[in-house]
Amino acid sequence: MGTEESSNGNPQEMWQLEYNKAKLRDIPFETMSGVPVDPVYGDDLFPGQYPYTRGIYPSMYRSRLWTMRMFAGFGTAEDTNLRFKELLRNGGTGLSTAFDMPTLMGRDSDSEWSLGEVGRAGVAIDTLSDMEDLFADIDLSKVSTSMTINGPAATLLAMYVAVAEQNNVAPDELAGTIQNDILKEYQAQKEYIYPPRPSMRIITDMVKYTTNEMPKWHPISISGYHIREAGSTAAQELAFTLANGFAYVEAAIAAGQNVDDFGRRLSFFFNSHSDFFEEIGKFRAARRIWARWMKERYGATDERAMFCRFHTQTAGVSLTAQQPEINIARVGIQALAAALGGTQSLHTDSFDEALALPTEDAARIALRTQQIVAHETGVANVADPLGGAPYVEWMTDEMERQAEAIFAHLEEIGDGSILEGTFAGIENGYFVGEIADAAYRFEREVNAGRRIIVGVNDFTEGDNPEDRNLLRIGAETEEYQLKRLEDIKSQRNQDQVDAALRVIAEVASDATRNLMPAIIDAVKTYATEEEISAAMESVFGTYVERAIV
Amino acid sequence: MSDQQYRVILAKLGLDGHDRGIKVVARILRDAGMEVIYLGLRQTTGSIIAAAEEEDADAIGLSMHNAGHLTLGPKMTASLNDARLDIPLIIGGIVPDEDIEELLESGVAAVLGPGASAEEVVSTVRDAISARDET
Amino acid sequence: MKSSKETIPQLFEAALSGERRSLGKLLTLVERGGETADDVAGLAHRKAGNTHVIGITGAPGSGKSTLTGRLLELFSQTGHNSAVLAVDPSSPLTGGAILGDRIRMDDLTDENSFIRSMATRGHSGGLALAVPAAIQLFDAVGYKPVIIETVGVGQVEVDVAGAADTTVVVVTPGMGDAVQANKAGLLEVADIFVVNKSDRPGANDARRDLDLMLDLGHISGLEEKTGYRPPIIMANSLEGTGSQEIIEAIENHANHLKSSGSIKVRQDQRTLMEIQNRVELLIGTTAKETLSTEFGKAMINAVLNRETSPAQAAKSIVNSLLND
Structure with missing residues (x-):
């Protein structure tokens, strides 16, 4: 970079040209005291310029603030549908769906595994009928929907496509994201169904299907969030996440996809924890590493395929059950780090999440917290305001150095392939072992008092457990959902269901065929999520983790 | 080395996959000189009972993060009773204070909340085992 | 200290009648050592002598637990009740241990199998008594075969594995496992080699290394005397390939022990070692x-x-x- 001149002029002039084209928000870009400020400071690298350390867009938040995307889902599909419609009435355009644990694991509400979990941590979906209720009276051609699901992602995507079709919305009109990042499930979140290799096959089928039929859909959101929540360090979060990204790219290239077509539609999801500068360094390093690898190693030429676009959520694991109100301050600081790190969207956690699912009041305070960061602090006026500070640049380099060391290890155990290295690391317990080591080291430091957690191992006065108002979800949801499922099962045409499930098993055993059309056909017969999972399990088997501590 | 070599089974019951806490607890107990048999994720009451019998466990620890404790805790104690196993059951994880009483009444020996120190973890397990031995 | 209300003979009778909990308690007594352990071992010794002992050893991460699980499933399908004694090291600092890898099995296998984890508890002397006593307990109660699973590092593990009727050494490709196994003295006690994760690069190299070492006579000299050469089996325990071949190799080896009379030599050796x-x-x-x-x-x-x-x-x- 630096002072290198090109025929188009120096970096600053090139940036200025791009900046001038951007549409800006209609607010004064000045301090609270009325001092006008520039869109960016510094004189070598500018935002929007490769390798995008300073941000992926030339005008960053001056054009558009990050999206304040709050995750919602609870109880039955009808309950969540009411919340969605409320959100849309208030001007929202993005729906973000949380599913309950049985749905995330490919289990139906009437499975013996589901006892006590139905509708608790998110919405329960068993059949297409639930999906119809979830999106009733919502124009799917006008909204963007994010679905946080991985193991059975193909089934949920198929249901979404089928609901849209019922309402005469074609797949190519559907916009949204499905998390579908199975690799981190084996590493951290543990919501897997099949072994890693067949899971990769399903993802590759989904990528092909969405590339051809759903150009506005993001088929994978590569997530470090859960890796960090499971106890990793910031650098491990960064490295494991990007390595998973490289693995998907390698798998897609091997399946004949074009790296630019595929790379453009990838996005990321990071954690924002409490060590302010480490987090900011991590976000900046993520953009730089991704751009370099995509361009230099995988040969991307479209700069959008080099962009590390990411969603951020504040660190749930940092929230304390003791004096929960002080979590509001933690969330505020973490949200600020995400904004200074240049995130594209942000979910702020509710202060009561260490105790239970958030109440509506707590969720409102969380949203207000990021609104304060966006509208009151002035940090959105200037792109990468900390760029150039010696500590921040050092931290960015350090994060990159640590991540590269991890990539080198994965390449070694994968014989030069990150994809194979990732499979090997899952198989030999490398990821879970590294994460558990880091989690234990942190816990020992807290325990020895070498690391202070306010309210936990110091400053403990003022905790009032009796004042708490927690969200409780009753057993009615489970009963209601079980009844619904029973009705659907008795009303559907069982022969059609059986036939559709047989086709899924057939297609699953033939790697040259795409599973998506077969799954879409099956959901239309009101085959349940678990029946579809079981049909694939009959061919792919199930994954059982070695219990490594 | 401890003269009383306690053997503790740790497991995740049901679908909940949050295993950070239970892995930390496994190491805390090991470092306190106990033998920990970690069964891992997605266990059933049946698999936990079988392991407890074969391993002759002194205590069982379950971790719960999905608000399923009021269903799964009593289910586990009932299974232990059915199998005539007198082994203390300790539940850790996200359990609101107001639910603790109900769990204890259902036969759970102790509940460890978020943020419990290593000393609390160890003493809770030791106390639960000695309380059982005294009866 | 945990007290059990039943006497040792009562526990033993209950264990013989198939009560798992009593067998579990007896194993604890055996593990704790001392006079009580000797009493239990004495009872078991009289009823033992019918099982086949399989040692399975391999470095951490070699997939030997998964492999053991596969073998249990196959044994169970052919109507065998098998027991596993999984030996893992204790921390030398605290005496604590994390014992793991209790294998997840299907219901039938669950019903037909018994798995017990044992920590080395820092004293090889104790382990050298506890392991044979545990084997005899399983034997007396009717488990056949009895599988002893150890981490293939250190003298204790080699001794324990070497004391089996059939010793299976598991190596993985690419990590120099074969060379390590040679250094640890495992090649000399191996009756069957398994190259696990055979889909990995370097699997054939590992096989060749083992073959070469066998050619160079790193084995105990039995081959010249008896014509038995340890087979090398390529397996993938995650997918289950190779498991059937391993079972067959174990049966072959057992037949060889019988026909050559080595079974008596081995069992005498084991008794001698226990007394010693x-x-x-x-x-x-x-x-x-x-x-x-x-x-x-x-x-x-x-x-x-x-x-x-x-x-x-x-x-x-x-x-x-x-x-x-």
Whole structure:
């Protein structure tokens, strides 16, 4: 970079040209005291310029603030549908769906595994009928929907496509994201169904299907969030996440996809924890590493395929059950780090999440917290305001150095392939072992008092457990959902269901065929999520983790 | 080395996959000189009972993060009773204070909340085992 | 200390009738050592002698637990009740241990199998007694085969694995496992080699290395005497490939032991080793006790004052024991 001149002029002039084209928000870009400020400071690298350390867009938040995307889902599909419609009435355009644990694991509400979990941590979906209720009276051609699901992602995507079709919305009109990042499930979140290799096959089928039929859909959101929540360090979060990204790219290239077509539609999801500068360094390093690898190693030429676009959520694991109100301050600081790190969207956690699912009041305070960061602090006026500070640049380099060391290890155990290295690391317990080591080291430091957690191992006065108002979800949801499922099962045409499930098993055993059309056909017969999972399990088997501590 | 070599089974019951806490607890107990048999994720009451019998466990620890404790805790104690196993059951994880009483009444020996120190973890397990031995 | 209300003979009877909980308790007593353990082992010894003992050893991460699980499933399908004793090291600092890898099995296998984890508890002497006693307990109760699973590092593990009727050594490609196994002395005790994760690059190299080492005569010389050469089986425990071949190889080896008469040699050897271990442990314990008697203290002082040598002192102490 630096002072290198090109025929188009120096970096600053090139940036200025791009900046001038951007549409800006209609607010004064000045301090609270009325001092006008520039869109960016510094004189070598500018935002929007490769390798995008300073941000992926030339005008960053001056054009558009990050999206304040709050995750919602609870109880039955009808309950969540009411919340969605409320959100849309208030001007929202993005729906973000949380599913309950049985749905995330490919289990139906009437499975013996589901006892006590139905509708608790998110919405329960068993059949297409639930999906119809979830999106009733919502124009799917006008909204963007994010679905946080991985193991059975193909089934949920198929249901979404089928609901849209019922309402005469074609797949190519559907916009949204499905998390579908199975690799981190084996590493951290543990919501897997099949072994890693067949899971990769399903993802590759989904990528092909969405590339051809759903150009506005993001088929994978590569997530470090859960890796960090499971106890990793910031650098491990960064490295494991990007390595998973490289693995998907390698798998897609091997399946004949074009790296630019595929790379453009990838996005990321990071954690924002409490060590302010480490987090900011991590976000900046993520953009730089991704751009370099995509361009230099995988040969991307479209700069959008080099962009590390990411969603951020504040660190749930940092929230304390003791004096929960002080979590509001933690969330505020973490949200600020995400904004200074240049995130594209942000979910702020509710202060009561260490105790239970958030109440509506707590969720409102969380949203207000990021609104304060966006509208009151002035940090959105200037792109990468900390760029150039010696500590921040050092931290960015350090994060990159640590991540590269991890990539080198994965390449070694994968014989030069990150994809194979990732499979090997899952198989030999490398990821879970590294994460558990880091989690234990942190816990020992807290325990020895070498690391202070306010309210936990110091400053403990003022905790009032009796004042708490927690969200409780009753057993009615489970009963209601079980009844619904029973009705659907008795009303559907069982022969059609059986036939559709047989086709899924057939297609699953033939790697040259795409599973998506077969799954879409099956959901239309009101085959349940678990029946579809079981049909694939009959061919792919199930994954059982070695219990490594 | 401890003269009383306690053997503790740790497991995740049901679908909940949050295993950070239970892995930390496994190491805390090991470092306190106990033998920990970690069964891992997605266990059933049946698999936990079988392991407890074969391993002759002194205590069982379950971790719960999905608000399923009021269903799964009593289910586990009932299974232990059915199998005539007198082994203390300790539940850790996200359990609101107001639910603790109900769990204890259902036969759970102790509940460890978020943020419990290593000393609390160890003493809770030791106390639960000695309380059982005294009866 | 945990007390059990039943007497040892009651527990033993209950275990014989198939009650798992009682067998679990007896195993604890055996593991704890001392007179009680000797009583239990004594009861078991009389009823034992019918099982086939399989040692499975391999480095951490070699997939030997998954492999054991596969074998259990196959044994279960053919109507065998098998038991597993999984031995893992204790922390030398705290005495604690994380014992894991209790294998997840289908219901039928669950019903037909018994898995027990055992920590080394920092003293090889204790383990050398506890493992044979546990085997005899499983044997007495009717488990056949009994599988001993150990981490293939260190003398204790090699001894334990080597004491089996059939010893299976598991290596993985690409990590120099074969060379490590050779260094640890595992090649000499191996009756069957398994190259696990055979889909990995370097699997064929690992096979070739093992073949070469066998050619160079790193084995105990049995091949020349009996014509048995340890087979090398390529397996993938995650997918289950190779498991059936391993079972067949175990059966072949068992038949070979019978037809060549080596089974008697092995079992005699194992009995001899157990007696020897017990003798050493008894002498060791008594010798330690002697050191704190008046006589022992006098000997120590004499060495410290350079009036006698450590070797002389040791001889005098042993003589005093033998003359008691």
